[in-house]
Amino acid sequence: MTDIINPTIDLFLYDLRNSIGDDEKDIDQKRQYFYQKFHETVREKLKQNEEDNNNKQNLEVEYFHLLKSIYAPLDSDTSLENGYYYPVRLGDSYGLLLEVAAPDKQLPEHFAELRTKVQQKLGENIATLGQTWMLSAYLPNFSEKTSEEIAKECYQAVFPNVEKIEFDSKGEFIGATIFEYSDTSLKQEIVKIGDQEIFTVVQNQHIIIAIYPDQESFNKLAQFYTDWMRLFYYHHKIIWAYGQSRILINKIKDKFSQIQTITESIEENITQKNWKINNLQKFSDILSQVQVIIHQYTSNFNNLKFQQGTIEINLNNYNKRLETLKQKAKKKVTYNRNNINFLEDLSKLVKEKYILQITKNLETSELGLRLLEDNINAIRSQIEIEKAKSDRDFKELIAVVGTGVAVAGLTGDNATTECKSIFGDKFFLCQNTLIYKLILVLIASFLAWFFRRYILKRP
The missing domain is CATH 1.20.58 (Methane Monooxygenase Hydroxylase; Chain G, domain 1)
Incomplete structure (x- = not known):
């Protein structure tokens, strides 16, 4: 088996702090969700610093440390060498670097224990914008295996369910051989934030593995964490926006x-x-x-x-x-x-x-x-x-019927006399004035309709 020295997991996580349309309640709920990634002692420090820097918090800052001490140990009673939190503000988002490490010589399988420690710290709290795993270690003076073989063993320890490991890319960085596995397919997540559930889409998986040749080059890694923090943030913000x-x-x-x-x-x-x-x-x-x-x-x-x-x-x-x-x-x-x-x-x-x-x-x-x-x-x-058209037809109906009623009204109280003079004394309609007037209304209305429809509209 091949030994590695100082195996280290750096997990870069990103959460959205605010988006368009968010009120103070929404922003506060997202802030509290981000704070859940820390143990109670660090949460209290974050809240205290938030009050001290309230004006700066409300500005759209590019990069802002959320802790006065910049770093905080993973456990309140341990030193930073055993693991730490590094929280920052990045524009409209939060960023967190969570590091765990083993300072001595280990087998690549030890990365499984380190990941378990990370999961215990985070619990069910996931990143709403995305996350990147960075695994790193350096080699003893002699190694029987290539850097790629060791990197695959490290990957297998952290993600044991993957049957065949094929890295997407390979390069070199400050002496290390660096590998990337980037599954840009989208993963849907439902996150409970305060009193609401937020539906987000993030990158399925993004992993960087760096195998350093010696301790000297490995120690230079810490000088680049702020650059990686920014780079991975832009990376995940792009993929998140595409998912949206x-x-x-x-x-x-x-x-x-x-x-x-x-x-x-x-x-x-x-x-x-x-x-x-x-x-x-x-x-x-x-x-x-x-x-x-x-x-x-x-x-x-x-x-x-x-x-x-x-x-x-x-x-x-x-x-x-x-x-x-x-x-x-x-x-x-x-x-x-x-x-x-x-x-x-x-x-x-x-x-x-x-x-x-x-x-x-x-x-x-x-x-x-x-x-x-x-x-x-x-x-x-x-x-x-x-x-x-309907209004015009209705108005025309009213006009026609009105004409008929007006004509019938001209008969006044002499309707019976007029009826008998026209149809004779024994005509049955002349015995009922109401029916006679109704017939007059119908006849007059028909004649008025005929006149308006066919006579007035002639060219």
Whole structure:
């Protein structure tokens, strides 16, 4: 078996602190969720520092230490060498580096014990933006196995359910041989924060393993933790935003389907000439309800554009931080080769897939919105036309009947006499004045309708 020295797990975790539309209650609940990752003593320090730095906490700071001491031991009665917390603010998010280590010589299998310790500290509290595992160790003077073979053994200890390990990338960093396993498929998580459940989508797995040739190069690792903290943050913020875009596009499709189903039902009634006045009002009410769904569609569409902007900003920051990391490593370790160009693969993925896909989604969604609005406006216009026709027909009916009533009213109290003079004394209608007047109303109304319909409208 191959020994390794000072096996170390650095777990970088990220949580969203606030997002658009969050009020003070939402921000406080997310803050308390982040605080749950720490033991009680550290929580109290965080709360105290929060009160002391309240004004700074409310600003959109790029990088801010949340503890005055910067680090805190994993256990209140132990030293930092046995493990520590390193919490920071990163813009609208929280970042945490949780480190556990064994200072002496161990077998790669010892990483399993270190991971158990990490899990005991975190409990059920997961990262809402994403997390990166960094495993590192250095080798004794002689090793029978290659760095890749040792890295696979370390990986197997931490993730024992993986049958075959194939690293995506390999490089060199301040003397270490560094490997990356990056499963960029998305994992859905439901997180209980305060009194609400938040649905988030994060990267399935991201692991960095660094095998150092000696203690001297290994000790230089600590000088780069702040750079890794920033780089991995931009990495996970990009993938999280892309995950949010997938949720949003599904919502947009669902809203489109809802609106289309409703409008098709109205159009079917239009085709069947179902123009009863009560149906016209019902259709108008339905279209008013559709406007609510249109508003939701538009809101999701605008949020999708926001997530595209989030990806672009964080991609720019990622590329800048990666270049800074390269330059810093080059200056710090001039005698060792540094080649971490494989970390640029994320940039290619974002440009060739994420941004392109969201751009196409936005174009399609915008076209769909215009089609829906045009269709709804056409239906609304037709309903208004039919309403106007119904109103005109009703007014014409009133006018015609009014004419008939007016004519019948001219007979006054002489209706019976007039009837007998026209039809004779024995005609049965002349015995009932009401029926006679009703007939006069009908005849006069018909003549008025005929005159208005066919005589007045002649060219």
